[in-house]
Amino acid sequence: MTPEHLYALIESDMKAVDAVIRDRLHSEVVLVRQVAEYIIGGGGKRMRPALVLLAAGAMGYEGKRHHDLAAVVEFIHTATLLHDDVVDESDLRRGRNTANAIFGNAASVLVGDFLYSRAFQMMVEVDDMHVMSVLSDATNVIAEGEVLQLMNCHDADVDEQRYLQVIRYKTAKLFEAAAQLGAILGGAGPEVESALAAYGMHLGTAFQLVDDVLDYSGLEVDTGKHLGDDLAEGKPTLPLIHVLQNGTPDQSACVRRAIEEGGRDDFPAVLAAIQASGALAHVRRQATREAELARAAISNLKDTKYREALLQLTVFAVERDR
Numbered sequence: 001m002t003p004e005h006l007y008a009l010i011e012s013d014m015k016a017v018d019a020v021i022r023d024r025l026h027s028e029v030v031l032v033r034q035v036a037e038y039i040i041g042g043g044g045k046r047m048r049p050a051l052v053l054l055a056a057g058a059m060g061y062e063g064k065r066h067h068d069l070a071a072v073v074e075f076i077h078t079a080t081l082l083h084d085d086v087v088d089e090s091d092l093r094r095g096r097n098t099a100n101a102i103f104g105n106a107a108s109v110l111v112g113d114f115l116y117s118r119a120f121q122m123m124v125e126v127d128d129m130h131v132m133s134v135l136s137d138a139t140n141v142i143a144e145g146e147v148l149q150l151m152n153c154h155d156a157d158v159d160e161q162r163y164l165q166v167i168r169y170k171t172a173k174l175f176e177a178a179a180q181l182g183a184i185l186g187g188a189g190p191e192v193e194s195a196l197a198a199y200g201m202h203l204g205t206a207f208q209l210v211d212d213v214l215d216y217s218g219l220e221v222d223t224g225k226h227l228g229d230d231l232a233e234g235k236p237t238l239p240l241i242h243v244l245q246n247g248t249p250d251q252s253a254c255v256r257r258a259i260e261e262g263g264r265d266d267f268p269a270v271l272a273a274i275q276a277s278g279a280l281a282h283v284r285r286q287a288t289r290e291a292e293l294a295r296a297a298i299s300n301l302k303d304t305k306y307r308e309a310l311l312q313l314t315v316f317a318v319e320r321d322r
Helices: 003-024 030-040 047-058 065-088 099-103 105-126 129-152 160-185 190-217 238-246 249-261 267-277 279-297 305-319
Strands: none
Touching: 003 047, 003 065, 003 305, 030 065, 030 099, 030 105, 047 065, 047 160, 047 190, 047 305, 065 099, 065 105, 065 129, 065 160, 099 105, 105 129, 129 160, 160 190, 160 238, 190 238, 190 279, 190 305, 238 249, 238 267, 238 279, 249 267, 267 279, 279 305
């Protein structure tokens, strides 16, 4: 199963979103265009804008505003990527050099700011206070999640609850907002809107947990980033937390040292500890539970091809290998 297979239903809408993105990326400042077009053109699964479109479709929405809001969501996501790669000192994303590796940190941060501000310009044009409230709140929570993650770096005492809070804020919140926007556009009542928001939150959590698994089990050619990047940055993700709490004393000590010191020197030993402790299977089970909660959240939606696509998206999120 691929995103392209899942998005067949919204293929024309996705093309319309891409057209909006290209149009609204325009700036008289050449460097802004270069950096923004580089990262937007870098591929990616486009799951967040697809969520806006699918949720709107599930609500029977027939207008055009979902194209603009899907583009807004993608701009917010792209801005976070630009800022993330600077903070993490990353040089590879989606199999290509990161924007900061090519254009420098200053340009990446400033163009990220441009994308945020362009997203807010577009929000205002939609002229719906509920939409603006959802998106502005989400953007603020995402920023809090980034700071929480920074605080957790090199801290081997981070527990599962603290780590899941980072995921909910940093990743799942934009999934939640994307699905909620579709409900708002479709004129859904509070109960359905909350159901789609919950769907997005659990889907985003599952998606990030699988990303954590792939950081220790994927192939670089598939994941498009260096294996062990999280470890090198001293991030205590769930596979590492599982070893700390359930591994042997030697395994736990190895992982603790790796988190506190960062770098890649201990990666082979940490990987062996992760595999021996069953950490990856544990995290995949967690992701599967989140996907099940996402499916349950929309179980009462009208049975349509859009709802079916939303259900299939939960399967893809857990079973993917990239």
